[in-house]
Amino acid sequence: MASVTRDAQMAWVAFAVAILGLIASVMLLVMFATEVPYDGPYVFGAGYEVLTAVTNALTAALIMHLSHFAGPSAGEKVLTPVLAVLLIVGAGSGILLVAHVVSYTISVAVSILVLFLQGVWLFWFNRQMHRRQLLPRGVSTFGWLIGLAVMVGLVFGTLGLLLPPLHIAQLLILGFGVFAAGGGWLIVPVWWVMVGVWLLRGGRPARGAERPGLDGATDGENGPNEPTATVKQRGRRKA
Known part of the structure; x- marks a missing residue:
């Protein structure tokens, strides 16, 4: 019950x-x-x-909660905490920029790093959720495509900035980078709404899947994850 309540709270986040x-x-x-x-x-x-x-601070709390659904991995133990810390750093950097304490260059550099790691996290999290069949297929696919677009866009954008100014190659590469990263950044709120709806419904597994170790499992002859229906069927056969 506490887990369901927590999921509902994070849905509103x-x-x-x-x-x-x-x-x-x-x-x-x-x-x-x-x-x-x-x-x-x-x-x-x-x-x-x-x-x-404010958005960064809320996102830091949200990804810490969501990462547990993806299961134990380097993404949960390393990537998520690092991104959460950098989100808080980015939030502070933005406030300090408004207060004229840090330079625009520093604030932009921090923002780009945070955005890139958000792309990495989106790609990792949605691929994990897709593999574990916890998020609906459309939501997880949409999410990792956004993450990929952000990562690729920022890489191309950075390469474009290193090329001679106003050269045709720079305009093409930089333009593609801005389009990909900017497009992913603009539509990611749609993905958050989808995740919020999923959490509001209790973080249910995708149709036809079971949340590992939690749903539809009992202590059967093959271990703790054997489905209840299988155990009952075997009981009938023995009788």
Whole structure:
């Protein structure tokens, strides 16, 4: 019962992450459209940083909860805690940028690192959930594709920045990187809504699958994970 309650609580955190992330994305786009060309006053920019800081803090708590569904692995023991810490660092970096304590360059570097690791985490988590058949197939596939797009996009974007400015190769590679990473970043709130709905339903396994070690298992002749139906059938045969 406590686990179900916790899942329901984290479902609302997922919804909050999705809503705040979407609002922050809109504010960033408005900043580039209305403030960057005139070099200020960056009101939307400050709002974006504050909302992103809150979103990062909530995301850190959320991924720590979700990682347990993926099972024991390096992703749960190393990747998730490292990303959670960096999300908090990123949140602090954004607030310090608004307060003019850290430079824009430092804040952007931290943000790119956090975004890349979020892509890695999304790819790892959704592949694990797909393999364990805990998330619906469509949700897990959508999630790892977003993670892949973010990772590949950031790699291509970085390579593009290293090429000669305004060269055709740079424009193509950088453009692809921005499109892939930016597209993944813009649609990830949709995935969080899907995960929130899944958690609100109690984190049920995908149809036709069982949550390992929890659902439909009893102590049978072949061990603790033998299905109840199998045990009953054997009992009838012996009788």
